[in-house]
Amino acid sequence: MSLNLNAHSHTLRTFVRRQGRITPAQRRALLAHRDFLIDDDHGGLLRARKIFGRQAPLWVEIGFGNGVTLAALAANKPDHDFLGIEVHKPGVGRLLLAMEKQQLRNIRIAEADAMEFVERRIAETSVSRILILFPDPWPKQRQRKRRLLQPTFARTLAHKLVPGGVLHLATDWPEYAGQMLAVLEDIPTLRNCSGRGQYARAPDYRIPTRFELRGLRLGHPVRDLLFERI
Numbered sequence: 295m296s297l298n299l300n301a302h303s304h305t306l307r308t309f310v311r312r313q314g315r316i317t318p319a320q321r322r323a324l325l326a327h328r329d330f331l332i333d334d335d336h337g338g339l340l341r342a343r344k345i346f347g348r349q350a351p352l353w354v355e356i357g358f359g360n361g362v363t364l365a366a367l368a369a370n371k372p373d374h375d376f377l378g379i380e381v382h383k384p385g386v387g388r389l390l391l392a393m394e395k396q397q398l399r400n401i402r403i404a405e406a407d408a409m410e411f412v413e414r415r416i417a418e419t420s421v422s423r424i425l426i427l428f429p430d431p432w433p434k435q436r437q438r439k440r441r442l443l444q445p446t447f448a449r450t451l452a453h454k455l456v457p458g459g460v461l462h463l464a465t466d467w468p469e470y471a472g473q474m475l476a477v478l479e480d481i482p483t484l485r486n487c488s489g490r491g492q493y494a495r496a497p498d499y500r501i502p503t504r505f506e507l508r509g510l511r512l513g514h515p516v517r518d519l520l521f522e523r524i
Contacts, residue, residue: 315384316383316384316387317384317387319387319391320383320384320387320388320390320391321387323387323390323391323394324383324386324387324390326390326394327390327393327394330390330393330401330402330403331386331402331403331404331405332345332377332402332403332404332406332415334404334406334411334415337414337415338415339415339416339417340377340415340416340417340420342375342377342420345375345402346375346400346402348375350373350374350375350400351373351374351375351422351423352374352375352376352377352420352421352422353367353371353374353375353376353377353421353422353423353424353425354376354377354378354379354412354416354421354423354424354425354454355367355376355377355378355379355424355425355426355427356379356408356412356424356425356426356429356442357379357380357381357408357426357427357429357442358378358379358380358385358389359380359382359385359428359503359504359505360385360388360389360503360504361378361380361385361386361388361389361392362392362501362503362504363425363427363499363500363501363503364376364378364389364401365389365392365393365396365398365401366499366501367499368393368396368398368400368401369396369398370499371400371499372400374400374422375400375401375402376400376401376402377401377402377403377404378401378402378403378404379403379404379406379408379411379412380403380404380405381405381406381407381408383405386403386405389401389403390403408442409442409447409450412447412450412451412454413450416454417454418453418454419453419454419455419456419457420454420456421454421455421456421459422455422456422459422460423455423459423460423461423462424451424454424455424459424460424461424462425462425463425500426442426443426461426462426463426464427462427463427464427500427503427505427506428464428465428466428503428505428506428509429441429442429443429463429465430442431465431467431470433467433469433470438473441470441473443463443473443474443477443478444477445477445480445481448477448478448481449481452481452483452484452521452523453483455523456523457523457524458522458523459522459523460487460520460521460522460523461478461484461519461520461521461522461523462497462500462518462519462520462521463478463518463519464496464500464506464516464517464518464519465516465517466505466506466509466510466512466514466515466516466517467509467514468514468515468517471493471517471519474519475491475493475519478519478521479491481521483523483524484521484522484523484524485521485522485524486519486520486521487520487521487522488520493517493518493519494518494519494520495518496516496518497518497520500518
């Protein structure tokens with residue numbers, strides 16, 4: 295099964311495709327475990343029950359990086375299913391290696407532009423939790439229009455959650471955290487789990503990522519946001 299996402303290109307990208315080096319082990323994993331990749335050739339709505347072969351709560355992580363959090367979640371929650379979306383092939387290969395080592399079968403991966411994929415492929419009211427952890431902050435003023443969490447995409451994410459489902463974001467850029475908070479609190483179908491204007495305590499399942507650790511070394515305060523679909 296191969297991945298080929300070639301439809302519906304956004305003019306403005308929220309990411310840069312970094313040409314990171316793929317190790318021989320990652321390349322082997324990409325070839326050996328293609329059944330865990332979402333085939334996007336046909337572009338219809340995903341049917342999680344068909345993909346995973348069971349009915350279970352579905353969590354989605356957008357921009358999973360090296361897959362550390364996603365692998366840990368899948369190992370600790372075997373009764374849940376997980377979908378990871380990532381554009382960088384080395385990260386996909388690294389997660390596949392972790393899945394192989396830990397014998398994790400409750401993860402599927404889409405190597406895709408998250409904005410396009412979520413809009414086209416994920417059904418409304420089908421996801422129990424969406425995670426966006428330390429997305430690119432695009433810190434310069436002229437770059438901020440490229441940030442992932444914009445009002446239109448935030449509303450799309452809210453529509454994908456089941457009632458009671460949670461959108462979880464984290465960033466180490468205070469200005470971006472403030473923007474996220476303002477955008478999400480403006481969506482009437484979302485409720486701030488910590489109270490209006492408040493940030494959340496990081497849930498136990500969120501293990502530190504390399505982006506978070508780098509931010510902490512630089513003295514950046516980390517902010518988590520948890521919003522529930524009502």
